[in-house]
Amino acid sequence: MYPNLFTIPSFELFGWKIPSLTLHTFGLMAMLGFLIPTLIMRREFERNRIDPEMSSNIAVAAIVGGFIGARLYYIIEHWNDFLRAPSEYIVSGAGLVWYGGLFGGALAVLWVIRRHHAPFWKTVDIVGPLLLLGQAFGRMGCHLAADGDYGPPSDLPWAMRFPKGVVSTLHNEKLQELYRQMHPGLPVPDDIAVHPTPLYDIILAMTFFAIIWRLRHRQFPAGTLFGMYFIAAGAERFITEFWRTTPKLAFGWMTMAQMISIAMIITGILIIRARRQSSQSTAKPQKVKQAS
Secondary structure, three states: OOOEEEEEOOEEEOOEEEOOEEEEHHHHHHHHHHHHHHHHHHHHHHHOOOOOOHHHHHHHHHHHHHHHHHHHHHHHHOHHHHHHOHHHHHHOOOOOOHHHHHHHHHHHHHHHHHHOOOOHHHHHHHHHHHHHHHHHHHHHHHHHHOOOOOOOEOOOOOOEOOOOOOOOOEOOHHHHHHHHHHOOOOOOOOEOOEOOHHHHHHHHHHHHHHHHHHHHHOOOOOOHHHHHHHHHHHHHHHHHHHHOOOOOOEOOOEOHHHHHHHHHHHHHHHHHHHHHHHHHHHHHHHHHHHHO
16 A cells, blocks of 8 residues: 655755655644544533643644553563564564554543533444544544554455555465465465455444444433444454454454453443433432432
8 A cells, every 4th residue: 555655755954964755644644633622522522612722732642651561562462572672662663553542542532521621421322433544534534554454365256455655465384375275275475465454444333333423412311422432443443453463362263352351341331321310310319219
């Protein structure tokens, strides 16, 4: 694909040498993935009489917390390699895991909400669905950069090759081994077509976002949309994991990401149930008082 959109070559200005500058597709999409949801968040905060300035703080917290969480998760996954060369894992721009970013970003965002003394459930009902929108932009960055998030070899009409990707499909030993397992006895091509898994992520994330976002004007107990986000995010990743090359850890087919996805789905159901029960318990005394 196109890891780099363009490069401005180095040049001299008033005797100073200006280094070359490259605009990476992943960086651009990641920026849009934070900017666009933040603008929408600000508008929704204003509509719901929540401090709109908090939207910028939430965005920054999500970026910083997400990066730290994603890096820590990756280090834990590759602990032995990290001990051998820690600087490569700390300084490198590669090595980010989505679930680690989710947890790190979520903790940072919750800290911001608490610091601003904002209505918690009302606020996260706005923030939660927008995370799906931001995720879709991030996955487009992964797809354009071809950073290795693509799936196993495929013969489907929409299968793609990424010979110029960050993690190229050309002469890729891991893909070639998978191809031999899937097609024993057949010659292995130099460049192997694979499932464009980030596109599957985008389709599901945008579909779930559209559904939840349309429901925001309906009367639900505060926190319901946040619970729906957990269910949607967990279901989305659980489904797309079937078209990834992630190691299977449980029952011969389930990955770590799918186990975390199940936990997210259960968490979302419990949130919705708890918020409904809380709403019903606070409504009952009011009905009794009116009847008297």
